[in-house]
Amino acid sequence: MRLRFVLVIALLVAGCARAPAKAPTLYDELGGQPGVAAITENLLDAFAADPLVAPTFAHVDITRWKRVFADYVCQTADGPCRYTGDSMEEVHRGMNINEAMFNAVVEDLITAMNRQHVPVRVQNRLIARLAPTRAQMLYR
Numbered sequence: 001m002r003l004r005f006v007l008v009i010a011l012l013v014a015g016c017a018r019a020p021a022k023a024p025t026l027y028d029e030l031g032g033q034p035g036v037a038a039i040t041e042n043l044l045d046a047f048a049a050d051p052l053v054a055p056t057f058a059h060v061d062i063t064r065w066k067r068v069f070a071d072y073v074c075q076t077a078d079g080p081c082r083y084t085g086d087s088m089e090e091v092h093r094g095m096n097i098n099e100a101m102f103n104a105v106v107e108d109l110i111t112a113m114n115r116q117h118v119p120v121r122v123q124n125r126l127i128a129r130l131a132p133t134r135a136q137m138l139y140r
Contacts, residue, residue, distance in 0.1 A: 026129070027079030029122045030113075033070075036079070040070045042112035052104040056095055076129050088136040097137050 030036055044062065047053045057065075074081030085091065106127065113123045 025079065026077035026122065026125050027074060030073070030077055030118060030126065031116065032079070033074070035116060035118070036070050036073050036077070037066075038116050039073065039109075039112050039118070040066050042115045043069070043109055046108035046111045047105075050104055050108055052101050053108060056097075056101070073126070077126060088133040089140060092137040093140045095137075095140060098139065102134065102138060 027036070030039065044066065047057055068083070068085040071081040072083040072085065073079075075083045109127070109130075110123060113126070
């Protein structure tokens with residue numbers, strides 16, 4: 001009986017030791033909530049310094065934008081947040097964003113992620129997930 005107990009315990013321990021580790025999400029690789037918040041702050045700084053982008057933020061509620069954008073990135077990156085804002089089409093309606101402005105925003109996002117030392121492969125994963133919204137933003 002004692003031998004059976006020892007064997008059962010040994011099998012349980014061995015089974016636990018071999019359990020696959022959960023792969024980190026893109027959200028985890030971005031640094032979780034603190035990382036996404038820092039990227040959002042860095043992105044705002046980049047927008048403010050960017051002559052193509054800064055004018056579009058003249059009448060934006062920055063506090064709300066930070067919260068909503070962070071939630072959007074969090075959800076897009078498989079984090080625990082839920083984006084509750086309007087569709088990308090609705091958000092960008094009336095902004096008449098052209099290709100140059102859109103590309104400037106992407107460059108600003110890369111700058112923001114570089115400031116957080118986000119690896120390029122992780123940056124590329126986030127950009128790839130955000131890319132499908134491009135058509136919803138241009139020329140609205």
